[in-house]
Amino acid sequence: EAQVTQNPRYLITVTGKKLTVTCSQNMNHEYMSWYRQDPGLGLRQIYYSMNVEVTDKGDVPEGYKVSRKEKRNFPLILESPSPNQTSLYFCASSFTGGHSNQPQHFGDGTRLSIL
Amino acid sequence: DAKTTQPPSMDCAEGRAANLPCNHSTISGNEYVYWYRQIHSQGPQYIIHGLKNNETNEMASLIITEDRKSSTLILPHATLRDTAVYYCIVRFSPQGGSEKLVFGKGTKLTVNP
Numbered sequence: 001e002a003q004v005t006q007n008p009r010y011l012i013t014v015t016g017k018k019l020t021v022t023c024s025q026n027m028n029h030e031y032m033s034w035y036r037q038d039p040g041l042g043l044r045q046i047y048y049s050m051n052v053e054v055t056d057k058g059d060v061p062e063g064y065k066v067s068r069k070e071k072r073n074f075p076l077i078l079e080s081p082s083p084n085q086t087s088l089y090f091c092a093s094s095f096t097g098g099h100s101n102q103p104q105h106f107g108d109g110t111r112l113s114i115l
Numbered sequence: 116d117a118k119t120t121q122p123p124s125m126d127c128a129e130g131r132a133a134n135l136p137c138n139h140s141t142i143s144g145n146e147y148v149y150w151y152r153q154i155h156s157q158g159p160q161y162i163i164h165g166l167k168n169n170e171t172n173e174m175a176s177l178i179i180t181e182d183r184k185s186s187t188l189i190l191p192h193a194t195l196r197d198t199a200v201y202y203c204i205v206r207f208s209p210q211g212g213s214e215k216l217v218f219g220k221g222t223k224l225t226v227n228p
Binding site for chain 1: 147149151156157158159160161164166206207214215216218219220
């Protein structure tokens, strides 16, 4: 089954304790992206990757890191989490653009609480 | 900023067609219209997209006006499980572009029994 898998689905942790949220897709998509969703602010893009070893900042990259060493994986790293990073996070993937304009597929989300 | 305007909420009776409108008066010639929905706090789910012609798939139909300034998503026989926030997004993805989706506030569709 074609899917985007995020882990963990839920995490409660404390300020300053490094954490990684994993994202994996099995559709051979070049493009992967991370969004966060907050009440009243909608979904905002954090980082994206056009392909292996190619990453770039989205709209709200501060406090986050990403890597893309393999095509299928795109982990989101919070080196020193803070309470303002408490949010619902989504990973998405798609084939890259051009005339096909294929849709993006989203994971089920990771709810992070930073105390 | 989102380039679309949608009503904040709509109601629909179970079994009836749900028609969700979207205005995108500033759409450019190479931008597609996409519809996604989000059920509670689940990941956004792709529904359908189109450029000029009307489109239909197993989930819904998309009707785009001839001037492309507005569109309507039609769920032909709404069920309780279709209760969700529906997002209309216009986007063009040039080769090498960021593919970013800009989600507005969407329409909260409530399907009533």
